[in-house]
Structures are given as C-alpha cells and as structure tokens.
Amino acid sequence: MRLIIIVVFLTAFCGCENGNSPNPDKMNEKPISAENSDSETADDLWLEEVEGEKALEWVRGQNERSLADLMADPNYAANEAAAIEVLTSKERIPYGRVREGMVYNFWQDDVNVRGLWRRTPVAEYAKENPNWETVLDFDKLAADEEKNWIFKGSDTFRSKGGDKFVCLVALSDGGKDAVIHREFDLESKTFVEGGFETPEAKQNVDWVDVDTILIGTDWGDDTVTESGYPYVVKRWKRGTPLSEAVEVIRGDKTDVAVRPFTLELEDGTMLQCADEADTFFTSTYWLLSENGEPPVKWPLPPKCSPAGIYKGQLLVTLKQDWSPEGQESHVAGDLVAFSIDEFLKTKTLPAVKLVFHANETQAVSGVSIAKGAVLLSLNENVSGKVLRLDVSENGVWTTDPIELPGTGEVGVTFADDEETSVFLSYDGFLTPDSLLKYDVRTGETSTLKSVLAKFNTDGLKVEQFFTTSTDGTKIPYYIIHREDIEFNGATPTLLYGYGGFQISLGPGYNPTTGRLWLEKGGAYVLANIRGGGEFGPKWHQAGLKLNRQLIYDDFISVGEAIIERGLTSPKHLGIMGGSNGGLLMGVMLNQRPDLWNAVVIQVPLLDMLRYHLLLAGASWVDEYGSPEIPEERAFLEKISPVHNFDPAKEYPVPFFVTSTKDDRVHPGHARKLAKKFEDADLPFFYYENIDGGHSAAANQIERAKRSALEFTYLTRRLFSSWE
Secondary structure (H helix, E strand, C coil), X not given: CEEEEECCCCCCCCCCCCCCCCCCCCCCCCCCCCCCCCCCCHHHHHHHCCCCHHHHHHHHHHHHHHHHHHHCCCCHHHHHHHHHHHHCCCCCCCCCEEECCEEEEEECCCCCCCCEEEXXXXXXXXXXXXXXXXXXXXXXXXXXHCCCEEEEEEEEECCCCCCCCEEEEEEEECXXXXXXXXXXXXXXXXXXXXXXXXXXXXXEEEXXXXXXXXXXXXXXXXXXXXXXXXXXXXEEXXXXXXXXXXXXXXXXXXXXXXXEEEEECCCCCEEEEEEEECCCCCEEEEECCCCCCXXXXXXXXXXXXXXXXECCEEEEEECCCECCCCCCCECCCCEEEEEHHHHHHHCCCCCCEEEECCCCCEEEEEEEEECCEEEEEEEECCCEEEEEEEECCCCCEEEEECCCCCCCEEEEEECCCCCCEEEEEEEECCEEEEEEEEECCCCCEEEEEECCCCCCCCCEEEEEEEEECCCCCEEEEEEEEECCCCCCCCXXXXXXXXXXXXXXXXXXXXHHHHHHCHHHCCEEEEECCECECCCCXXXXXXXXXXXXXXXXXXXXXXXXXHHHCCCCCHHHEEEEEECHHHHHHHHHHHHCCCCCCEEEEECCCCCCCCHHHCHHHHHHHHHHCCCCCHHHHHHHHHHCCCCCCCCCCCCCCEEEEEECCCCCCCCHHHHHHHHHHHHCCCCCEEEEXXXXXXXXXXXXXXXXXXXXHHHHHHHHHHHCCCC
C-alpha cells in the first residue's frame, strides 16, 4: 500500500532544487543579452533580483505605503478579525488519510500557526471531537531548528504483506516549491537518524521498497531543465550516500522535467517508472529496468494521464484523440484501459478498451482506486459528480452514480486499493463542507462530518447563466447575490476568473468571501472561461498560444453580460485572479480599463516577453507560446501587460499581491508593472509578502491578512459610491 499527501497550488510541477545549486531565486534567469532582453523593460531588470538590495528597498517602501493606507481604513480591522476567525476556526473538517487503522490529518489554527501533523484511530475519528495524537509539531520544529519550515506533504509506503511503514516528510523554507525530504519514523514520531535525507531542491521522490527510493533532483553539473526542474532520475539505496545513487534515466535539458513514479500490481510488485514531461502538456512514459537495461517506452499518446491499476487493467485518461494502430479510435476526455500483464509480457500495446466517454457537458476530473471499485470524479455543467466503475471478468465496464447531497463541488479525499472505505468532500457556494463516507461493499453514502455555516446565507441566491463569447461559444458563469437586490446596476460585484492549464473552477464554499463580501451585500461571480478544464481537454486547448485572446474575450463577455443583466455597472465591478489568473487581470487592466473599477492582481505573470527566462517560466511555453518564435512573440507583445501599459490611459487603481519567496512565478512580474504605475504617477496598491511561496501566504494568519487587505481595497473601491 502506498499513500501520498501532496500540497500543490494551481500548477502540475511542484518539485525542488538542490542546496548545492545556485540561488534558486535566480538559477533560471538567463544572462541579459540582445536576444533575451527588451529595450522597453531593460531599465527595470533590477526588479528581477529577487533579494537584491535595491529591489527589496523598493518593495519595503511600497509595502509600507500601501499597508499604512489600507490598514488604517475603517473596514480593515473587522475584515482581518473575521478572516482570522474563519481561517483558524476549529469548526473545520479535519480531512485525513488512513494508515494502519489511523486517520492522519494536517491542522493549522491560531495556536498552531505552522501546523500539527496528527492522528487518531478510525473509530475515534468518527466522533464529533476526536482525541488527536500529535505526530509532528511544525511550530516546534521550526523553533528548534531556527527555520521557517512549511509542511509540503508526506510520502508513505508499506509493501503488501509487509510489517514496516516508511515515510518521507517534505519541508519548505518559507513556502517555496524547493523542499528537503527527511525520513520520519511514524512509530517513534522522530526523524530517522541516518535515514534518507535530501538537500533543498525542486525534486520528486517515490518509494520502490522500504530500502529504496527513486529521486529526481538537481545533481549539479547542469542537471536541471530550462524550467528549473530535474531531468536525471537515480535509484538510491538505504545506507549509501546520495552521491552513489545509480542513474536510471536521463531526459533532456529542453524537457520540462523528468519525474519518477511507481505503479503497484495486485501481487505487490512495484513497477518503477518515469514521466518525461517533454512539454507542460505532453509526456513520454518509461518503464525503468532494474538490471541496467535501457528504459522501455510505454505505448501511450503524448497527452494522457495514467491513473493507476485496477484488476490488472491500466487506466488512462486521454487528453487528445487517439487512434492506436489497428484498433478503435478514442477521443480527448475518454477514460480507457488495457491489460498490464499483456504489456509487460510483450512490451507492445494490448487491446485498448473504452471505460468511460465524457459527453459535451462533462469532463473527467479525477480517477481514484479503492478496494473493489474505481471512483471517477466528474464535472457536469460545472457541477461535481462521482461515479463508481467496475469491470467484469469478461472485460465489461459498468457505471453507477454515487448519491450526493445536492449540486456542488465533490472530490475524493481518500481512496486506497486496500481499503473499502472512501472519503468524499462535498460543498457548494452556500453549503458548508461535509465529509462523506462511501462504503464500497454496501454502496452506501453517509455523512461522517459536517460543519456549521461560517457566514450568513439568509437571502442569498445562486444562479448559473451562459453568455456568448466573440466566436459564438456559450460561456457559463455563476452569480451569488441577495434575492432582494434591484437590478439597477448598483450592486458591488466581484468577478473571479482563471482560464488556463485545464484547471476547473467549481461552485465551492468560500467562507472568507462570504464574511468579507457577501454578508455586506456584495455579489460574487465565477466565470468558467475557456483555458480551464470545465468541459474537458478541448475547452482548455481552445485558448492555447495564438488563440489565447479567446480566453480574454470570454472574461470580457461575462463582465459585459452581468452589466447588461443589471446586476452591476463598471464603477461597482471589480475583478480578481491569481497566477495565470493574475495574467488575466493584467490583460483586463489594459484591454478594458473602462469595464472595472478595481483589479486585484495576485502572484501574476505580467512580462510575457521574459516569462520563459524566469524561474519555472520555461515550462509554460506550451500554454502561452514562446517569445523566441517570431509569430508567437508578436502575439505575446499584443497581450503582455508590462508592454501594453500606457501612461496616458485612464486606469482603475489596481492592487498587486505577490511573494518574495515565490519560486514558481517570479515576483519581478508584479514589481515591473507596479513600477510603471509609479513612474507614471498613477495610483496603485502593492503588497509583497516576504514569505509565503506561490500562495503569497505561508500560514492561516498570513492568509487572513492578505484577504483582509484585498477586501478592504475592494470595499473602498466598489462600495464607496454605492447607490
């Protein structure tokens, strides 16, 4: 049995960098030259020096100015108190995973700021107030070791029939993607002296057996890709130094990354594998040899995701159309399967069978394997469903829906091929979280835990609408508003969007937005624009590279639709987005400054002519296009927020939010556009958290502060002239 807990934020690659490598904040910055600099932004390149003295002096000045203003606002103190109350409340569901009859949970609150890793027996977990045993106290660990340790997850393994659990804990200094892995003894609750321990790096590890791991890391000698991730994977035996690990596969520097993974057969045999991510969306999968022979290529299309093995069948989610030679064709979004034993015997592709076909309103969002069933998580018209799948001895797959409380978001939070109990999370815009237990043996779903409402939903209403984008495509969006509002354009409204990397936005419960916005009479709109995964791979791929303006047109269409509907008007309409959504905000700031009166730009990409040279940026060229290709550069020049800034234009006052420790999206992006506003003597707000990583907040207290600042700004901008 193998269980993994991984904390991620928005993107697929969350590895690490070796402590022997150059400064991870600068390791992916290429030297400035005529080929990779831009005359319009060359004067601002000092802002790319993440911890440069001049850059940090400017950051501190902007922080002091903006925080002094926003924190003095009459709304700030109440906003911060409400956000802290919500985010540190003990009235939360302690989601967990089962190991050896124990439920393990990571918990943060106002006392345990960095958090506790804790456990309780399964029977105790079902109680309203379980008695928890602390496994690892990260506040104490950070204090003892004088490090700003942030828990980034654990990887635990026990072979079938084995009596020993082994565990690796991932720790990040300040919230960066770069981590160290340290072996941890779950019985003694201490780190293993002389056990596996890695230097800080963007890295991926996976257990082969209790004495062996596969590891991809920065080995020195230029062994990271242009995106900053490892492309050399080695097999590391217990009791030997990392320097003696044996190389098992080597990719190319132009890859995004090469990541090890394992697949466990029903008899406990571990297949050692590697995912060579040729681009962000395409991979070559390899079966690794244990005797020094060359790796064998899995017969899979470039755009797909292996989902695990069930009853001898390898399940694969397709992200492109696939026509295996001499076999039936399948389309993007299908879930297919083939015999793993036949492949291992012949090293050729066996007969591929369709398991599930998603229709035009559906998208497969996840596949989980339990003892006796496969659980398929599904989006249907931007609402969650879970289906139970099984296969008969003659290879026929059956599909049965799992009963849910209503319409909302649902996800499988725990499933394991040796456990018949499955945990599901369920929530909706106005429905607090519930933890559901699904019993594979009986097919029954029961509510294991639920929480009280964190904000007042009386009089609130949720509606879903569709608007038509510039090319005629119907774009869905949700509105949450008070039932008694007059549709006279006067309601303060926050519009949120993302639109990239096949990431779906669903109707989830957000108590912070509820307390700081909806309770005050504001409306909230969620735009399910293209670029996401709400309707499968094709919904995402419609907005790639040169077609990206469609994503921006979709968002503008939603903004115009809610104005036309009479919900709001430009002076009462604000927008928010982070990461790729931060790029969306930057583009909206330039393309339609007349349509909004507030723009919250979180951890954004904004310099689209140099993004590929900074940190993980090179991994995203398959999404955005490459500035090194003339046609694609010409398009990027048209949308790049830094390059389309016009000091003579009348902009709404923006609020930039980023983090110094973000080693995924470079803080220089936010710095550069904010500096242009400063140089043009245009008003703006700026907050750069010194810690926090890509979420711009490393703990719940920091998250509360960031949210309080953002909603104080939004309230000032959108409520101040409320009619």
